[in-house]
Each structure stands twice: as structure tokens, then as C-alpha cells.
Amino acid sequence: MADYDPAAHYDRVTRAWALLMGDDLHYGYFEDPAEPVATASDRLTSLMIEHADLAPGLRVLDVGCGSGGPASRLVAEHDVDLLGITTSAVGVDTARGRFAALDLSGRFEQRDGTDTGLPDASFDRVWVLEASHLMPDREALIREAARVLAPGGRLVLCDIIRRREIGFLELRERREEFAVLRAAFGAARMDPLSAYAEHAARHGLTVDVETDISAETRPTFAAWRANAERHHDAVVDLIGADELDVFVRSLAILEGLWDDKTLGYGIFSARRAG
Amino acid sequence: MASPRIAAENVIREFLGRIKKDPASPLDAPLYADGVGLDSLETAELSALLEDEFGSDPFSSADELPQTLAEVLDHYGAAVEAEAV
Numbered sequence: 001m002a003d004y005d006p007a008a009h010y011d012r013v014t015r016a017w018a019l020l021m022g023d024d025l026h027y028g029y030f031e032d033p034a035e036p037v038a039t040a041s042d043r044l045t046s047l048m049i050e051h052a053d054l055a056p057g058l059r060v061l062d063v064g065c066g067s068g069g070p071a072s073r074l075v076a077e078h079d080v081d082l083l084g085i086t087t088s089a090v091g092v093d094t095a096r097g098r099f100a101a102l103d104l105s106g107r108f109e110q111r112d113g114t115d116t117g118l119p120d121a122s123f124d125r126v127w128v129l130e131a132s133h134l135m136p137d138r139e140a141l142i143r144e145a146a147r148v149l150a151p152g153g154r155l156v157l158c159d160i161i162r163r164r165e166i167g168f169l170e171l172r173e174r175r176e177e178f179a180v181l182r183a184a185f186g187a188a189r190m191d192p193l194s195a196y197a198e199h200a201a202r203h204g205l206t207v208d209v210e211t212d213i214s215a216e217t218r219p220t221f222a223a224w225r226a227n228a229e230r231h232h233d234a235v236v237d238l239i240g241a242d243e244l245d246v247f248v249r250s251l252a253i254l255e256g257l258w259d260d261k262t263l264g265y266g267i268f269s270a271r272r273a274g
Numbered sequence: 275m276a277s278p279r280i281a282a283e284n285v286i287r288e289f290l291g292r293i294k295k296d297p298a299s300p301l302d303a304p305l306y307a308d309g310v311g312l313d314s315l316e317t318a319e320l321s322a323l324l325e326d327e328f329g330s331d332p333f334s335s336a337d338e339l340p341q342t343l344a345e346v347l348d349h350y351g352a353a354v355e356a357e358a359v
């Protein structure tokens with residue numbers, strides 16, 4: 001029996017997800033529902049960059065950096081001093097390899113975004129792109145971001161959000177839908193956008209952007225569905241037909257949750273005084 | 275024949291093992307967060323499983339969700355009944 005190789009598994013999964021979701025591996029901000037997902041996801045990164053107000057030399061902490069995709073753009077376009085962190089050892093290695101291949105300067109370390117161990121006030125920017133929903137404690141993430149931000153520093157974050165309360169009986173009735181989402185994307189917990197703002201204020205940050213972009217991100221699912229059809233055979237070769245089926249089923253579920261205003265997407269930024 | 279309480283405990287512990295939580299969790303362990311660690315979806319799944327097996331469950335029938343394994347099992351009979359079997 002072949003030994004399990006985490007690096008090879010991560011590589012196959014990442015390549016499959018890149019075919020399905022686009023190279024940026026995150027949602028898109030669509031100005032035209034028919035535009036390519038690469039254009040839309042690039043625009044979402046650009047929106048984050050705009051709110052981050054970057055400049056050369058700024059010390060940027062990329063929390064939940066994945067395999068270093070958006071991070072490469074921060075360094076290449078804005079010449080920031082970047083540290084990317086993720087809890088995945090394979091993600092760290094992959095990001096380091098990406099940066100080496102692109103001849104970019106950046107550091108990647110295996111750390112927990114809710115308890116980084118990094119010094120107080122050691123970063124000018126904390127960047128969290130679509131990673132917070134995978135962390136069990138959003139307040140701990142915000143508290144930690146506030147701690148490592150230097151006076152005058154900024155936190156920018158975008159992610160899937162919860163737009164209304166889901167009662168226990170409703171959750172139980174819809175448990176199969178949520179189980180499909182868990183199978184496709186892993187265990188996740190979404191909070192309202194207002195919760196992020198409340199946590200920020202509680203930990204000494206002044207919120208200056210708190211925007212629901214659910215409508216602009218909704219076309220992402222149709223784009224991913226089109227990719228699943230376009231790249232069907234290649235994705236099946238990488239992760240198998242069952243995994244692809246779960247992913248495709250999840251898209252209709254997410255569209256329903258966007259449309260009934262259960263879930264959505266938000267972007268948020270806050271500044272530390274100083 | 276096992277009492278409903280013992281049968282429910284067996285079902286719960288098998289469920290915990292299946293979802294990679296500690297199947298040997300003590301009865302007074304909190305169900306959520308730092309205890310057994312059930313999230314809301316897992317709690318909903320357990321609720322539905324218990325209703326399917328026993329016709330009722332303490333999660334959907336009470337005003338407040340049970341907080342420990344013991345409180346879940348109390349729905350299926352008092353502890354003294356289990357000791358008497």
C-alpha cells in the first residue's frame with residue numbers, strides 16, 4: 001500500500017482547486033456576471049489592496065496565506081516586507097517554492113493566526129483574505145491582529161459572512177446541505193460582518209470600511225460551475241469524481257444561501273491609532 | 275436488553291468516534307467548545323440521529339440545549355435505571 005504523502009496530496013488538491021476556482025483560489029468581485037473568474041478574483045485582491053493602502057517597505061503579515069498566491073502580488077506590485085503565515089506545513093513549503101520560482105522576496109512560517117507568537121506592534125498591515133471562516137475564534141484573530149499592529153497600522157479582511165441567525169431547528173432541517181459544504185470546503189464558521197467590526201472596536205481599532213459585497217461575489221458560483229464542466233476530466237484525475245461531485249453540489253447550495261441571505265461576503269478594514 | 279439510556283450512550287459514543295471526537299468522553303464533559311468539541315452542525319446531526327434511533331431527542335424538544343453527555347442521556351432515563359440493569 002502506498003504511503004500517504006501530504007505534499008503530493010496538497011499539490012493535487014491545490015491544482016484541482018486552481019482549475020475549479022482560478023489560480024487565486026478565492027471568490028471574485030464581479031462587475032459583469034459574465035466576466036472571467038480570474039478577472040473578478042483579481043479585482044477582489046485589488047479591492048483589498050486599495051483598503052490596505054500599501055507602500056514599499058511596509059511590514060505586512062498575511063494571515064492564512066495559503067500557497068502564497070495573493071502574497072506574490074503584494075510583493076511584486078508593492079514591494080512590501082512580507083511574512084505569510086499558515087497552519088499548513090505543506091502550504092509554507094509551497095509558498096516558499098512559489099516565491100523562489102518568481103524570484104520574489106518574502107518569508108513564510110507555520111503559525112496560528114489567532115496566536116502567532118510574533119512581537120507586539122511588529123507589523124504595519126495585517127492582511128486576511130478569505131481565511132477567517134476557517135478559524136474557530138474570530139475575536140482571537142482580531143485581538144491578535146490588533147496586538148501585532150504598530151500604531152497607525154491597518155487590518156484588512158474579506159471573507160464569507162453570515163447575514164442572519166440560523167436557529168438550531170433550521171440547521172437540523174438543512175443539515176445535509178451544510179454537510180455537503182463541510183465536505184467540499186472543510187469545517188467553517190461564519191460570523192456577521194458586524195461581529196468583525198465589534199471585535200475590532202473592542203480591541204482598540206477604528207473601523208473605516210465595513211461593506212457587504214454579497215451581490216458582487218454571487219456570480220462566483222456560476223463561474224466555478226463552468227470551470228468544473230470545462231476541466232472535468234483533469235479535476236477527476238487529480239481528486240476523483242466523488243470530490244468533484246461534492247464541489248459541484250456545494251455551488252447550488254451556496255447560491256441558495258446567498259439568495260436567502262443566510263450567507264454572503266464582506267470586506268472590512270480598521271486602523272490602529274497612532 | 276439494554277435500557278434506553280445505555281442504548282443512547284452507545285449510539286452517542288459510536289457517533290463521536292465516527293466524527294473523530296473522543297468516544298470515551300466523560301459523562302460530565304461539556305458537549306461544545308473545549309469539552310467534547312461538537313460544533314453546531316455536528317450537534318444537529320447528533321440530534322437527528324438520536325431522533326431516528328429513539329423517536330425523540332433532547333436537542334429539539336427542550337427550550338435549552340443540553341450541555342453535557344449526562345444531560346443528553348437524562349432524556350432517555352435516569353442514571354439509577356442504568357445501574358439497576
